[in-house]
Amino acid sequence: MNISLNASLSMVNDQLKIGIIHYTKIVVSQSPQMIKGRTQLYQENLFLEMQEQPVTERLGIQEWRKVWKAFGADPNRYRHSAESLMRRIAKQNYLTPFHSAVDLNNFFSLQYEIPIGIYDMAKLKGDINIALGDKITGYEGLNGRYNSLENILYTEDAEGPFGSPFVDSARTAVTEExxxxLHIFYLRPSLSEGECSELLESSGKMFTQVSGGDFTFALLTTSNPTITLS
Structure with missing residues (x-):
């Protein structure tokens, strides 16, 4: 499987960086109490922090709002997923445990203040392309409705769009089966490639400590726009 950044994206932001983690032989189940407790404590601390520093002033959220706007989407109307999570917590509407993959995905998104998506590889077909949506791009999302992805980054396989930093599709959702x-990190463009690699390696280690299995990671950039998963 090849994963590629569409060349047109670099004309808008030549510092765009997408992190990829590929997990094999994992077990997805109820999160251990340690993860549940750590996530709850992290949310409570974030809530307190956001009494002094609004969501949109947090550096990661702020940076991705600028990326959003540069590609043509309205960040006030279509909020990227990390900002949506943060806004929930700012209202003390804390995230409840779902299963280990989703819980860790949300934890990483809050920790790094970036949109992140995780997908079941068995439900993906052919190569993957990361591009910018147009008027006809969209899918049925995990939020239970059709989501238009016009002017929003999205990922597609041979069967069509399946993910984005806005909301993911129901088709490729990770389950306990x-x-x-495949974990896709929409990294902050301002991070160096070294910082991105450290973030991905740290996340992969934590994920496999909880879910078992093995992982490899790679970084997509405008100078390295295609990677191959074996």
């Missing part, structure tokens, strides 16, 4: 998964 998933044994192989």
């Amino acid at each position: 998933t044994t192989e998964a």
Whole structure:
């Protein structure tokens, strides 16, 4: 499987960086109490911090709002997923445990203040392309409705769009039956490639400590726009 950044994206932001983690032989189940407790404490601390520093002033959220706007989407109307999570917590509407893959995905998104998506590899077909949506791009999302992705980054496989930093599709959702998964990190463009690699490696280690299995990671950039998963 090849994963590629569409060349047109670099004309808007030549510092765009997308992190990829590929997990194999994982077990997705109820999160251990340690993860539940850590996530709850993290949310409570974020809530307190956001009494002094509004969501849109947090550096990661702020940076991705600028990326959003540069590609043509309205960040006030279509909020990227990390900002949506943060806004929930600012209202003390804390996230409740779902399963280990989703819980860790949300934890990483809050920790790094970036949109992140995780997908079941068994439900993906062919190569993957990361591009910018147009008027006809969209899918049925995990939020239970059709989501238009016009002027929003999205990922597609041979069957069509399946993910984005806005909301993911229901088609490729990770479940407790998933044994192989793809994690896509919409990294802050301002991070160096070294910082991105450290973030991905740290996340992969934490994920496999909880879910078992193995992982490899790679970084997509405008100078390295295609990677191959074996």
